[in-house]
Amino acid sequence: xxxxxxxxxxxxxxxxxxxxxxxxxxxxxxxxxxxxxxxxxxxxxxxxxxxxxxxxxxxxxxxxxxxxxxxxxxxxxxxxxxxxxxxxxxxxxxxxxxxxxxxxxxxxxxxxxxxxxxxxxxxxxxxxxxxxxxxxxxxxxxxxxxxxxxxxxxxxxxxxxxxxxxxxxxxxxxxxxxxxxxxxxxxxxxxxxxxxxxxxxxxxxxxxxxxxxxxxxxxxxxxxxxxxxxxxxxxxxxxxxxxxxxxxxxxxxxxxxxxxxxxxxxxxxxxxxxxxxxxxxx
Ligand code: PLP
Numbered sequence: 001x002x003x004x005x006x007x008x009x010x011x012x013x014x015x016x017x018x019x020x021x022x023x024x025x026x027x028x029x030x031x032x033x034x035x036x037x038x039x040x041x042x043x044x045x046x047x048x049x050x051x052x053x054x055x056x057x058x059x060x061x062x063x064x065x066x067x068x069x070x071x072x073x074x075x076x077x078x079x080x081x082x083x084x085x086x087x088x089x090x091x092x093x094x095x096x097x098x099x100x101x102x103x104x105x106x107x108x109x110x111x112x113x114x115x116x117x118x119x120x121x122x123x124x125x126x127x128x129x130x131x132x133x134x135x136x137x138x139x140x141x142x143x144x145x146x147x148x149x150x151x152x153x154x155x156x157x158x159x160x161x162x163x164x165x166x167x168x169x170x171x172x173x174x175x176x177x178x179x180x181x182x183x184x185x186x187x188x189x190x191x192x193x194x195x196x197x198x199x200x201x202x203x204x205x206x207x208x209x210x211x212x213x214x215x216x217x218x219x220x221x222x223x224x225x226x227x228x229x230x231x232x233x234x235x236x237x238x239x240x241x242x243x244x245x246x247x248x249x250x251x252x253x254x255x256x257x258x259x260x261x262x263x264x265x266x267x268x269x270x271x272x273x274x275x276x277x278x279x280x281x282x
Contacts, residue, residue, distance in 0.1 A: 034047045131238075137155075192223060235265050
């Protein structure tokens with residue numbers, strides 16, 4: 001297995017982190033997860049754009065153009081023979097004596113990427129998953145794909161301890177997003193999901209779904225919805241790079257639609273698969 005470290009593809013076991021890397025000490029960096037189907041990167045341009053934007057929003061400037069990054073990631077895929085799986089990529093503010101203040105001078109950011117083999121979650125896609133509700137205790141810049149994930153981890157762990165796949169977070173009565181996914185409801189036949197502001201991550205999968213709704217005349221709106229609306233929803237599903245369009249069939253032990261995925265969710269899964277075929281030829 002190989003990893004990418006600062007522009008070079010090296011043995012993964014040789015890719016080492018300094019104890020004073022700011023990502024390691026402070027979570028001072030940002031990341032992306034990119035899905036690979038059939039050896040091809042799905043929605044790559046969107047992921048690279050978000051990566052650059054996240055980095056810029058905390059004052060890290062990448063030393064590579066999107067074209068250079070694309071080439072580096074392609075080479076990594078080929079080296080690792082990745083057919084189905086994910087690329088994990090992160091950039092940190094680099095290595096400097098520990099200090100909350102950003103280092104001055106020419107400290108180069110540390111860029112790392114590696115690959116993870118993994119099939120599509122076919123069982124979850126077919127039968128759906130269960131979720132819990134939990135108060136969203138995170139900071140107010142959830143739009144940045146930051147390495148600081150403690151709030152998300154605590155939420156996901158709580159879900160896992162209750163035998164559930166995801167934690168649906170809410171700020172007071174307003175539903176925000178999952179611990180590693182965006183949340184959608186269907187109400188009166190309309191797909192509703194939180195608007196992309198500072199309180200959620202603007203999911204690439206979410207944007208693909210919004211686009212598919214519009215192109216296929218499925219009514220859709222981005223707006224905040226409440227716990228009460230979630231409770232009364234006709235259908236609920238989540239989206240992410242790795243989970244695609246996953247039906248949610250129960251929340252806090254209460255079944256949704258008798259515990260079976262709904263028709264609009266299934267339609268969107270179908271359309272999403274076609275999009276994968278279109279981009280990656282599977
Ligand atoms: N929201 C959070 C907090 C996430 O961590 C993720 C991704 O894992 C998402 C939403 C979904 O984003 P994407 O569809 O780009 O994977």
